[in-house]
Amino acid sequence: MEPLFDLLKALCDLPGPTGAEERVQAFVAAAWREAGHAVTEAPVGNLLARVGGQGRRLVVVAHADEISVVVKSVTADGHCLLMSASGMSGAGSRPPNPMILGQPMTVMGRHGPVPAVLAARTGHLRSTLPDSGAAILWNDLFLDLGVGTASAVADLGVHPGCPACFDVATRRLGTRIVGKAMDDRAALTIATELGRRAAGRRLGYELWLASTVQEENGLIGATALGAGQPGFDLAIALDVGLCGDVPGVGLHEMPVRLGGGPALVHRDSSVRYHRALTYALCAAGEKRGIAVQHAAFQGYGSDSAAMFKSNVPSALVAYPTRYTHTAIETVDEGDLEACVDLLLAFCEEATF
């Protein structure tokens, strides 16, 4: 038994493209109920669980959705053209990362998941075509469902508007763990493990867990959570952290290492996180000898920005993750364990 890895793999392998998170939420609700928490589901799909403890209300927030694409149209011969699920994807624009190509996919059709591959024309023919050498654009990408007509695609319950995500099994790679949805299932793993370990302990806060929907298209679920929340006094979001320890980036550009411990994010593109709360997390780590890293992210946002806008002091704890928003998101198990330890230390030491 490898409790953390097994939980992470079970969560990460589930399909949960933005707006179709129901399989993830069902798994999380069951895990949280099994741990003894009272779980409620909001009308828009957010999950909320009360773990226990006494004091001001602290919510630890992770999101259920993963990076995904959306079927834009279906060609006569059954290929699904694509648009972004989270940003602009005009015909002439580039997908944010060419590494999304060539992956097995799951389309969430009307009647359930449908297997597919994310493809583009082969390199053998690219050189013979007039725009050879051009960058891959959104219009070059399509899903192949293995059927040859638009009506066969329709028979599978797939139509414009259906979301799709990677279908790649989570596995160990050396001392690391690789999978398609570390963003943000590793966070749900940390939150679930925190709830299990915190239950029955003396906490300085009343601890709650939240699993939100539709983070990747603009913090939609967290905005609803903030609007309908039962009086939270502070919030901590968990999400992927960017890493600088890879070729082409460097620690001068992003001073976060995989395996270096949780990153306390002071600001990103959307918000300056709460200073006193962030330093209180730092102090809790220092009391227990848990190493943390400090970071500021660009081109990045988290659910804590939405909580902040709901007047809740909010921080972001990020576990270092390589190759974010690809099918090979890579984390270090020790970082995930350290995130659980840090949050538990914060709950017990009540440093804020």
Ligand SMILES: [Zn+2]
């Ligand atoms: Zn995320």
